[in-house]
Amino acid sequence: MATRGASSPAEATTSASGDQRMPARYTFHHLPQKSFPALENKEIRDRLLKWSMDGRITAQAFSFDQNFKGYKQDDFLMAFFNHPDVNRNLKLLSASGQWTTLDTNVRKVEAKNILCTQVSMSFFDRLYSKGVVRENGNIVKCFDEYHDDILIADELRKVLLLEESDHYNLYSNVDREEFLFCLFKHLCLGGSLCQYEDHLGPYLETTKALYKDLVSVQKDPETKEINIISTVFKVCAYDTHGLCYPSSNSHEQNFAYLIVNPLKRHIYVLYHSFGAGFFCN
Template identity: 45%
Template structure:
């Protein structure tokens, strides 16, 4: 879905950046040690923004457009260039977004890795002969399943399951950054994504049935920016992209309408000296009256 930010009407939603909000997984010492080991530490961030206007789920298009057009966003929203973290610094020329399903409630979703012997009962990941794909070294059946279409396990997860937010996080973590010391056991990956998923996604309980429900709606966003050269505005160029062929760079925007906040999760992947296309998204959450936190 594409949105244009050229509309001159007054925005319905205005946003404020909460600078002192730090997500628990960002402060978690063990998680940060793994991020460093996997080459993710300097290429991943999460931010919080709030707004005061009432919101209904059907207004998500308006909210996304206003979000990317708000000065509080483009002067504070962090992106990673080939050198360092910076901010957008300007209003987006155009915005594309895709809905990201978020329905998985448990890590039992990955039980099939053991059932199909990609992972042993001990937790050790099955090894394979070394192979290469793009800039990735593939030394185990897990990475092979994630990257190689010819792998006998490539279809272990359906295309719709691979769209799930939890699977996307899992893929980010398992593949790591440009310099990645990957794991021989699966549990470190599971422990980290469990903490990230818990911090980024909201779950509520029905007051009578005690049913658990995810109220987060997630959007992956792609923004095109006008590039300034010698104070002259040039043709729009995609200098901040939030999706790529492998799906290993991302920004996710998470929004909870009742508590009126948006969380932004951004991850970029470096290859050589070039910055791969980044990804991002927005998570929108609606909380019916019969549910409670």
Template identity: 35%
Template sequence: MEIESKFTFVPLNEKTYVGINDKNTQEYLCKWGLTGNFVIQNFSFNEQFQQYHKYHVADAFFKDNTVVKALLSKQGSTWVRQGIQASSVQIKQVPCSILNMSFFDKLKNPDNRIVYNSGTICKRYDLQIEDFLISDNLRGMLLDEESEEYNLYSEYEKNEFVFRIFQMLVLGGTLCQFEDVIQPYLDITRKIYKDLIRVQKQNTSNDLFVSTLVLEVVAKDSTGQDYFPFDSSNRQNIAFLLIDANSREITTFIHQYGGYCPVN
């Protein structure tokens, strides 16, 4: 019987993300009401990582005392180190296989009625779904199950990590100024995705593949309350662990829906 490895974690210094910290990216994040709504942190771990360790590692991560002291989560309108040790962690692997932005070509084909030939997003009658106002076919494709555009991407494709980033940007924060054209959403999606994932070559074939393992997580405190992210019932409250087996690093990416909130 194999003895389960005991993983320990060490916080790393804040990384510089070229695409995310780019001036153009930051201007769009501000326009879309996303500034200060997401936080990225980096940790290293000690043990060799195998795919079958994924759920054990994620569970151990949120119960580790070092992580507990370092991890930022939302309290009210600010990010703080709450020092909460998880009593339970919901974990779901997220597909992460997309190597280029041709994945989004369907959105740019005018036959699919998301955009016109010019790249301008097709408007539609206003509809409120959850906390979001849908006034164009792009948001209809994301949220309106009754719309013809909703099935343009399969459920599996919509769960791809790159699509989750795209959806986060398009839906924005509470103070969101929407784009009239689609390209800025795609450009910023590409920059964030490229910053967060690692691509490698297969040893035998030299084919490229994404080596980052992505887990969507919901960590709960001793009362059963979500805290990472808070209120996971809102589709814009999302948290991911990105595991890089080669460098033995875990990156946390958490987004909380809301207006502007500064990072402490």
């Protein structure tokens, strides 16, 4: 992941590295009992199968034992990836398409801070304008073209991927750094054999359900407003051989997000590996 100038919070990127496995500054525990209802829902699983993502996407939970301090996030992330309980339980797909675990000495972590401020799906209302999505929710089609092995067959995917699109500026660069937008984009693009939806509804419903599972909120006692308390990182990890997580190959749809709840001291990991076929978690 390329490091860019941090001109805004949305663009802040950090990198941590070490020459050897760091001594444990935090203790992490895998929480296998934690469920993520969105990924267990039959209707959503059917959609993910249609989008060539089922069996290639997973969510996991871990706990940690000390206060999370944003200014020490580099140490926190290196300690996370190299902690034995994380190392032997953090799931990823091998090149052959089999689920395995990280199980390697991580030498460097690149973490991009992802904005997480949106609390309403009205964020996507602007898609119903300017020829992207019709009033009835149908997505406007276009001539087929490809972008990084991803088929673009409608105006929605043009908005998501092509800067030269007439409607790309519906969302600013800051908007596109929002975790809600990132989730929506990943679901819309799907896997290598994705069967795209003709209607926007399934994408919005699935995004909302997954976002609700992953992001933690708190009500302000004075203003009664709902505020998000989670901190989100998009991460890549490297071992002595190079990029090892979320995949040894860099691709738009190979992703891993760490969502940190500082109050419960929980980390949720959302992972996906781009590809085809059906595999069981």
